[in-house]
Amino acid sequence: MTDPLPTGAIIGILGGGQLGRMLSVAAARLGFKSHIYEPGAHPPAADVAHQLTTAPYDDTDALSAFAGNVDVVTYEFENIPTSALDVIEALVPIRPGREALRVSQDRLTEKAYLQDLGLLVAPFADVSDAASLTSAVTRLGVPSILKTRRFGYDGKGQARLKSEADVGPAWRDMAGQPAVLEGFVTFTHEVSVIAARSVLGDVSCFDPGENVHRDGILHTTTVPARLSSSQRTDAVLIAAKILNALDYVGVLGVELFVTPGGLIVNEIAPRVHNSGHWTQNGCVVDQFEQHIRAISGWPLGDGSRYADVVMENLIGHDVDRLPALAKEAGCAVHLYGKAETKPGRKMGHVNRIVS
Amino acid sequence: MTDPLPTGAIIGILGGGQLGRMLSVAAARLGFKSHIYEPGAHPPAADVAHQLTTAPYDDTDALSAFAGNVDVVTYEFENIPTSALDVIEALVPIRPGREALRVSQDRLTEKAYLQDLGLLVAPFADVSDAASLTSAVTRLGVPSILKTRRFGYDGKGQARLKSEADVGPAWRDMAGQPAVLEGFVTFTHEVSVIAARSVLGDVSCFDPGENVHRDGILHTTTVPARLSSSQRTDAVLIAAKILNALDYVGVLGVELFVTPGGLIVNEIAPRVHNSGHWTQNGCVVDQFEQHIRAISGWPLGDGSRYADVVMENLIGHDVDRLPALAKEAGCAVHLYGKAETKPGRKMGHVNRIVS
Numbered sequence: 001m002t003d004p005l006p007t008g009a010i011i012g013i014l015g016g017g018q019l020g021r022m023l024s025v026a027a028a029r030l031g032f033k034s035h036i037y038e039p040g041a042h043p044p045a046a047d048v049a050h051q052l053t054t055a056p057y058d059d060t061d062a063l064s065a066f067a068g069n070v071d072v073v074t075y076e077f078e079n080i081p082t083s084a085l086d087v088i089e090a091l092v093p094i095r096p097g098r099e100a101l102r103v104s105q106d107r108l109t110e111k112a113y114l115q116d117l118g119l120l121v122a123p124f125a126d127v128s129d130a131a132s133l134t135s136a137v138t139r140l141g142v143p144s145i146l147k148t149r150r151f152g153y154d155g156k157g158q159a160r161l162k163s164e165a166d167v168g169p170a171w172r173d174m175a176g177q178p179a180v181l182e183g184f185v186t187f188t189h190e191v192s193v194i195a196a197r198s199v200l201g202d203v204s205c206f207d208p209g210e211n212v213h214r215d216g217i218l219h220t221t222t223v224p225a226r227l228s229s230s231q232r233t234d235a236v237l238i239a240a241k242i243l244n245a246l247d248y249v250g251v252l253g254v255e256l257f258v259t260p261g262g263l264i265v266n267e268i269a270p271r272v273h274n275s276g277h278w279t280q281n282g283c284v285v286d287q288f289e290q291h292i293r294a295i296s297g298w299p300l301g302d303g304s305r306y307a308d309v310v311m312e313n314l315i316g317h318d319v320d321r322l323p324a325l326a327k328e329a330g331c332a333v334h335l336y337g338k339a340e341t342k343p344g345r346k347m348g349h350v351n352r353i354v355s
Numbered sequence: 356m357t358d359p360l361p362t363g364a365i366i367g368i369l370g371g372g373q374l375g376r377m378l379s380v381a382a383a384r385l386g387f388k389s390h391i392y393e394p395g396a397h398p399p400a401a402d403v404a405h406q407l408t409t410a411p412y413d414d415t416d417a418l419s420a421f422a423g424n425v426d427v428v429t430y431e432f433e434n435i436p437t438s439a440l441d442v443i444e445a446l447v448p449i450r451p452g453r454e455a456l457r458v459s460q461d462r463l464t465e466k467a468y469l470q471d472l473g474l475l476v477a478p479f480a481d482v483s484d485a486a487s488l489t490s491a492v493t494r495l496g497v498p499s500i501l502k503t504r505r506f507g508y509d510g511k512g513q514a515r516l517k518s519e520a521d522v523g524p525a526w527r528d529m530a531g532q533p534a535v536l537e538g539f540v541t542f543t544h545e546v547s548v549i550a551a552r553s554v555l556g557d558v559s560c561f562d563p564g565e566n567v568h569r570d571g572i573l574h575t576t577t578v579p580a581r582l583s584s585s586q587r588t589d590a591v592l593i594a595a596k597i598l599n600a601l602d603y604v605g606v607l608g609v610e611l612f613v614t615p616g617g618l619i620v621n622e623i624a625p626r627v628h629n630s631g632h633w634t635q636n637g638c639v640v641d642q643f644e645q646h647i648r649a650i651s652g653w654p655l656g657d658g659s660r661y662a663d664v665v666m667e668n669l670i671g672h673d674v675d676r677l678p679a680l681a682k683e684a685g686c687a688v689h690l691y692g693k694a695e696t697k698p699g700r701k702m703g704h705v706n707r708i709v710s
Contacts, residue, residue, distance in 0.1 A: 004678075004681075007674075007690060007692060007693070007694070008692060008694050021383070024403070025380050025383065025384075025403065028376070028380065028402050028403045028692060029380075029688070029689055029690065030688065030690055031690030031691065031692045031693075031703065032692070033402050033692065034402075046405070047383050047388050047389075047404075047405045048379070048380065048383045048403045048404075048405075049402075049403075050401070050402045050403075281639060284636060284685055284686070284687045284708055285687065293681070298681055299681050299682045301681070301687075301688075302683075302684045302685055302686065304684075306661075306662065306708065307661065319362075323359075326359075326648070326653055326654050326656070327654045328657075329657045329659075330639055330657055331639070331657065332639045332640065333384070333385065333656075334384055335362060335384065335385055335386030336386065337362060337363060337383060337386045337387070337388065338362070338386075339362070339363050348386065353639055353661065
């Protein structure tokens, strides 16, 4: 399937959170309909979708019906069970493809893959039990970070080792899950590149953004990022190398640590990415539309940046500042329609145009 | 009701075309859900709406159920039957209000209203039968335009009188409908102002756009429009005068003829307007969000323009140019998801960023 999908084609989206919601809107802008597959009730994406399937990822009948009703399947998160993907792929293309999911679902696989591509990654070691953790700490030292190989996001499934005394508690926190120990990297700041690759193999990158985290969750992304001209080129080359190696179709988020020794790949996400939300108010074609264009066989759009932007996430009760934000000049408000405000929950974001 | 609607509130929208569709998307961006009421099948707005009612405008039960399910009702077109509005208004606020609809549903009423406000309008005369048409032509001369008082749009319900010989056929074309004869106005070009007024009475106008029509349908809108500084001020003052007189809440489109003697009001539309589509890619807050903000009791947003834009409508088979348009730099594509391409049907539009 390389011909562009026609108007009225249906984009299947696994996951009904804010990313699925913004993908749905972008799909509509290009004349497509969206069908959301989501186990949870009242998903934010359903407010702007043509159709919703509420079913768990092990419901083979629901998965088959969903896959049979759509023209292509994409996803808003990478931790989709392999068994669900198998059911879907028998009926309809999944974009980005399985290889991107296989690599990014497992931190150990991902790091080895990136290293094999000749890219810099933090020193890492496989941790499968207490003994391998001890030997990993001996090799990589402290401080270091122990992370589950699978299902981690927004700082979840991670434990910092500040001294060797932390080794025991950290391993117990993993509750027996396979893990990876990452050595400490001294970096000045983190940037991310939101990159896209079309069905025909064309690659386009948005300007890198500079990320600031708070409590393990992305707080702000600022464009332009503080990068030298050569670092900017490197960032794009790194993203393009990964996209081409994976024969990728869609948008990929690449987080990079900026160090004196070069750009170190922190992690990749085979989907639209929180650090790319600024593109909604800084580019003619944003990351969501770029993703839909790619997976639908359209040419990539013009992702050049026309403004400086600071994206700020509204986490939990940050959203209580809405009355002031709604009045602020140059401030674009994006809310996700979540009924209940909870600490740590992403309720929305704002994009501030600063030039 | 002047408090801002909370996240999750439901915006009822009468009409499920492209304007309702883009209003739905804007509502979602502010955390609201949309409920579309539309008699026709498969309305474009349903692809991005939380809920859809398919029923005619004389179905009192369906109207009541719709009104009972939403927090405010707005509309994408002005020709809603009065009886339907009566049913709705008994249950929930309608914004913009009834006075705006009363005035704009009837060309004769509208012209008299604008004239009473001290604004310039084309010379006009009430035409209720063949005899009154003859006397109107004697007074206003030819060329002139005969228009139905109600239900006209995109050049429909209009007949040009080039000579007195056209009088008989033009009147027969009206098929007995009350009409208004408009005298010929010599103007250099047409501009429109998209203006908004909040629940608290704040007014904000987008930069005027310059409109070019083709076959009676809007073809392009270009911002900035060719206007002197004083004309620009006049345009805004005219729009504000109308908004305040109507105690208006929401977005209003005002079409103006630019003449050496001043700006003449051609017509007003109590809704988002095709000539305001450029705001989607030229402003932080576009006309759709501005409308939703106003009717939801939010403060108006920052509608200042950050780019020069040319909006081009894709009418009928214009949409066949999509493969080229999708690749064009600086070109934002907006499709309405209409299944069938028909001559004269608005299939989408593009916004070209030209600076």
